[in-house]
Amino acid sequence: MTYGETRLGILGGGQLGRMLLQAGIDLNLYTLILDPDADAPCKSLCHEFYQGSFADFSTVYNFGKKCDVLTIEIEHVNVEALFKLEAEGVRVYPNPEAIRIIQDKGLQKEFYQQHQIPTADFRLVANRVEVEQNQDFLPVFQKLRRFGYDGRGVTRLATAEDITKGFDEPSVLEKLVPFEKEIAVIAARNARGEVSCFPVVELSFHPEHNLVDYLFSPANISPAIEQAAQDLATQVIQAFDMVGLLAVEMFLTPAGELLVNEVAPRPHNSGHHTYKANYTSQFEQHLRAILNLPLGNTGLHSAAVMLNLLGEAGFSGEAQYEGADAALAVSGVTIHLYGKKYTRPFRKMGHLTITAPTVAEARQKAEHVRNLVKVKA
Amino acid sequence: MTYGETRLGILGGGQLGRMLLQAGIDLNLYTLILDPDADAPCKSLCHEFYQGSFADFSTVYNFGKKCDVLTIEIEHVNVEALFKLEAEGVRVYPNPEAIRIIQDKGLQKEFYQQHQIPTADFRLVANRVEVEQNQDFLPVFQKLRRFGYDGRGVTRLATAEDITKGFDEPSVLEKLVPFEKEIAVIAARNARGEVSCFPVVELSFHPEHNLVDYLFSPANISPAIEQAAQDLATQVIQAFDMVGLLAVEMFLTPAGELLVNEVAPRPHNSGHHTYKANYTSQFEQHLRAILNLPLGNTGLHSAAVMLNLLGEAGFSGEAQYEGADAALAVSGVTIHLYGKKYTRPFRKMGHLTITAPTVAEARQKAEHVRNLVKVKA
Secondary structure: OOOOOOEEEEEOOOHHHHHHHHHHHHHOOEEEEEEOOOOOOOHHHOOEEEEOOOOOHHHHHHHHOOOOEEEEOOOOOOHHHHHHHHHOOOEEOOOHHHHHHHHEHHHHHHHHHHOOOOEOOEEEEOOHHHHHHOHHHOOEEEEEOEOOEOOEOEEEEOOHHHHHHOOOOOEEEEEOOOOOEEEEEEEEEOOOOOEEEOOOEEEEEOOOOOOEEEEEEOOOOOHHHHHHHHHHHHHHHHHOOOOEEEEEEEEEOOOOOEEEEEEEOOOOHHHOOHHHHEOOOHHHHHHHHHOOOOOOOOOEOOEEEEEEEEEOOOOOEEOEEEOHHHHHOOOOEEEEEOOOOEEOOOOEEEEEEEEEOOHHHHHHHHHHHOOOOEEEO | OOOOOOEEEEEOOOHHHHHHHHHHHHHOOEEEEEEOOOOOOOHHHOOEEEEOOOOOHHHHHHHHOOOOEEEEOOOOOOHHHHHHHHHOOOEEOOOHHHHHHHHEHHHHHHHHHHOOOOEOOEEEEOOHHHHHHOHHHOOEEEEEOEOOEOOEOEEEEOOHHHHHHOOOOOEEEEEOOOOOEEEEEEEEEOOOOOEEEOOOEEEEEOOOOOOEEEEEEOOOOOHHHHHHHHHHHHHHHHHOOOOEEEEEEEEEOOOOOEEEEEEEOOOOHHHOOHHHHEOOOHHHHHHHHHOOOOOOOOOEOOEEEEEEEEEOOOOOEEOEEEOHHHHHOOOOEEEEEOOOOEEOOOOEEEEEEEEEOOHHHHHHHHHHHOOOOEEEO
16 A cells, blocks of 8 residues: 555645645645745645745756655646656656646647537637637637636626727637536546546526525536536546546536536535535545545535635735634534635635535525625734 | 634644544644654644643643643543643633543542442452452452553453452452443533534444454444433533533443443544544534534434554554555545554554445445454554
């Protein structure tokens, strides 16, 4: 067995890395973290912490040389260093080529096209002039090819007048797809090629603001769509020849078609509930995959809702958490704080998971607790 | 809310402390550990680690002064220091008086008697001469009043000839009770007086060696006995006026009577499965209790077996784990390693948890995996 005392390096020391470290305690891993923030959430939970930029070649390379296995919690890392580390025998999971493609939304879209993976129609543009030359393609979402994150780097161009409000940088113009639901599947694959998918997660949008309100699982879809979504996620992770987790966000169209929106080659927000509602959490599964262990049972033992705890608008500074006591008094509610010292408006500071025997009951409880907890300063 | 950044101190840095730290990550606690071993399992998972003896007054006192809340993962600690810390405003949970009584099996037995808590008949002796004076009381278990642990400090005196093989120290002579089952209940109580019990756990003994083979939950007992066992655990934790967890080991006699055997005022081996099989783990529950948060739902979502991974006989040195891959290939099997560098015969090095829809299925799987994993050197 390979994992007792395996030296596992993680590029990124935020909440995803923190939850990986938490799961890794079970496996007695020796852990190393690289993060630019000296107060990163992982700081006190790893064996070795290095402050540095994961965009910098030699920082990533020198860090990676200390590791047996190297993984990521964020995809915006220096891939040249990863290619070199892989060539020198470090087990880099996910593979650098998959990261290179996924980092760039343009390459991502082309990859789907090349691999017959259904996705919304798109065009690539280099700047605003090229956007203007593609007015016939509107309405679209304009997405920056690189460094978009959590909704940043995305804007909607409905008419020609919107173009000046858009980006003047290399970006993807993606045809607006009318969709019925937005869903996500997390797939895992280990080095021996086993693939396993978590049950589909559905995003619930706020009826007025059109922002994601919370996620729930199982999704409110037919068994046939559930199967098709898992098959599609399996197709995508195999196409990338990836080891580790791949979170696949999809649109379900009114015609019952599934289109891949975006992917993330790492643990993902849409899998946080698995820690409390599934037999195996996404974090344990990622570790099993990259350590080439048998994959765990992904089934749900409970229905679940996951609510992000975002920094309240109007508050910046040392985080204070209000109202958690009332939320925790509700049976099935657990809180997970990310260990971030400072809050700012809409910063992801933690999440609540609400489990119940049925999704209807979990969603009902979520409606009750969603406004109880506030992150202020 | 009180727990973001609460300074939580734990006396003891072994596997129980480690699992408390793991659960504490969810709550963003600031953690301090005191342990005599410089390589204690908690070493790299806390914010501040102090090497020192928890039997020493000033070591414990000085450590406790750094904490908002102080708890234990082992009961053999200096209680005088805890009394002083409590008087000076540190929240010491469990309360020092409960620890003082529980540390001494003689005081423990007298406490049960005073509080009408059913327990096996006993006599207290100071030395071997007094054992001889109580020959009429045989057969008994002779248990050292202090520092017994994991079966150490217990011997069986069947006849007068056995007395010379027994202890010549202050001990309890406990009447042998014919029992049908040995069971355990973990109760939790928070500072506002809420009490909640986990479902009963049953010990399964090896048919030949008469050693505990594994634990399983739910226990194979009637609902009436299940209720009686939880009521008894509730009575005991209330009698001790305790905040935190109390693991109550009991005998079920052939007449259907429950007798308290021993208690532990902390997370306990008999609750390890709760991390994988219950909605709330014993570790999260202990933290909820001592932080005076609402207690979590203790229900089982799956039936479970917990198997200790002990160091193989004949091996001492740096631990190597064999066969985990085959065990983890069985659906529902998870491993938890304690991060101990060195193994020795029968040292607790980790455990396996096996979950399944029914206890019968979990036990069947346990029989299959129990001999797969070996801890060698």
